[in-house]
Each structure stands twice: as structure tokens, then as C-alpha cells.
Amino acid sequence: MGRNPCCSKEGLNRGAWTALEDKILTDYIKTHGEGKWRNIPKVAGLKRCGKSCRLRWLNYLRPDIKRGNISLDEEDLIIRLHKLLGNRWSLIAGRLPGRTDNEIKNYWNTNLSKKAQGKESSQPKIERKPMMIRPPPPDETSPESSGVVKVVKANAPRCTSGANNVTTTPKAEYNDTNVATGHGPSMECDNSVKNVAAESESSDGSSMLVTCNDQILSDFSMDFNVGEICLSEILDPDFTNLGHDFDINEFDNVTENDGTNNGRNSELSPFSGRELSENWRGMDSDFRSLATFFESADQWLGDDLDIVYPS
């Protein structure tokens, strides 16, 4: 007993969209907003499946879509995120403003997968001109943000995650506004942020602290216990010099322990503890990595994590 098809395929157009169809769809969405994709063909008079309308809008017609080649920064970020998240293109795309999951998926399949496998030819790649399949986009205004990352305000009390050491953790407030743009050209870090972080540490005993200065992006520390280890120690490039015998299984102990009620659930974690530790240690301690980490950590720790991104 199968499901009904999303729409009848009889009498529907397929293949490349025409400029007229694009206009109809764009006008409709401008008037009525997104959603109710199934109704759009009927209401707007388009001979297209609702799914097709949604895809066309999301991947092409949306005004905030960024055009042009994937920059080296973006490519680097894609590689890192893919390493961390796998083929979860929508998640990856969410970290790249203006890029769609389809675009990133295509780019990965045609370019990066080879690189990732180390099979990339040593010969310089011949740059091809872009194909002219699609007409000029309706709105070339690039929403490319300044890429400024507002530094995290850490106001969370200790996030203790030891398997046998579960302590209370306040509800998180997570304004995911700018962390996604961690690939941008610059960072912004002001004194107020620093002050907030410092206060947080001193007044409530929080050990989750993010600090930064104007120059050294990697100069931050963030503590919450993972088993017997604080993350700040792991983030420290000199971690192995700190007198720890780093046991990679410490991470596994954390993410594989579901016996707590602190909101953490390994089934929700996009990566195992081992992946986390391996990937994290392989990353540069730049802010892009930090942004990536926080995003992942948010999923991982759920309500245990309290991060505020100043707008």
C-alpha cells in the first residue's frame, strides 16, 4: 500500500524551468510567502509539481542565494564540515550563507570528493566557463555578509558532562545568527564581549569561558568537563604537554553514555566522541572551527549548552 504521489504527473511540465515559470513562482511567493508548496501549482497556475516549485525556489529563485564560484574559504569550510558531519548537505549549507545544499552537494561530488580521497590529479585543473543553462538570476544583490562573527558570549555555568558527574545545567539560549558565517574575512570582538565573558567566569563560577583579543583568533579558552577532561585543555595546542595522558576513549565515554537525563543523547549527536576528538584536534584553532564546534556541540549537548551569540 503505497503512498499517493506528491502530485499527478499528468499534464505537468518537467525539465528546465522557463523564465515565465520562474516569474510566476517568484511573484506568487512574494505575495503569499513560502510554504504550502502543494497548493502553489493550483493557485499560481503553474504546471509544475509542488516539490519542483519548492526546489526551484530554494535552489535558484530565492533572493538571498549567492552566485559565483565557491571561494577557497568556503571550500575549506565545506571540507571541514563534511569531515565532521558527513553528507548532511543541508546542515553544511546552513553554515554557508547563500549556498544551497544542492550546490554544495554538487560541488562536493564534482570537486571535493576527489580531493578528500587524495585522488586529485596533481595537474592544475582547467577552469571551465560556467554553463549557460540558467538565465540571469532575478536578483543579483549579493547578500554576502561581511562575514563578521560576533564572538560568543559565554554565560553558561559549568557544563559538566562526566558520565558519573551530572550536575545541573541551565537552559540554553542560542541565537544562531552569525555563527554560520564563520568563514568571513574578519572577526569582530569587542570589549563588552570580553567583559561579559569575564564576569560570567567570576560571578557565577562558570567555567565555560570564551575570550579573545583583536589579533589572536585562537586565543580562547572554553571549559566544560568531558569526563575527566576540560575542553580547553583539548583545544590547547600544547595539550599533550600539559601532563595529560590523553585517552581518546574519554570522548566515547561521554557520547555513548545515555544514562543521564541532562539532555545529552548520543543518538542525537552527529558524531561519535572519537570523531569529535579526532576531528577537533585536526582543526586549526581558528574561529571558523570554533563556530563549527559550537554548532555541533549545541546538537550534542542540547540543553546543557548555553551559548549566546550577540546580534
Next chain:
DNA sequence: AAGAGTAGCAACCGCAGCCAG
């Protein structure tokens, strides 16, 4: 110049999750 092979991208397809009834 022309045909074959390859690469890039838009679009399609089917499945799964979510949610309302």
C-alpha cells in the same frame, strides 16, 4: 571540423520525519 568523452549543474525521485486528525 566533427565526433567522443568528460565535467558541471539543475532537476527529479524516493524515502523518512513530523504533525495533525
Next chain:
DNA sequence: GCTGGCTGCGGTTGCTACTCT
């Protein structure tokens, strides 16, 4: 708890442009 509709996601396909021989 079950069912069905809607939406989103990831894999795949097919078309077009480009390169090579």
C-alpha cells in the same frame, strides 16, 4: 497508537557545455 498529508533531505539522472583526439 494509527494513518495520511506535507515537507525536507540525500542520492541519482539527464542535459548542456567544454575538452580532447
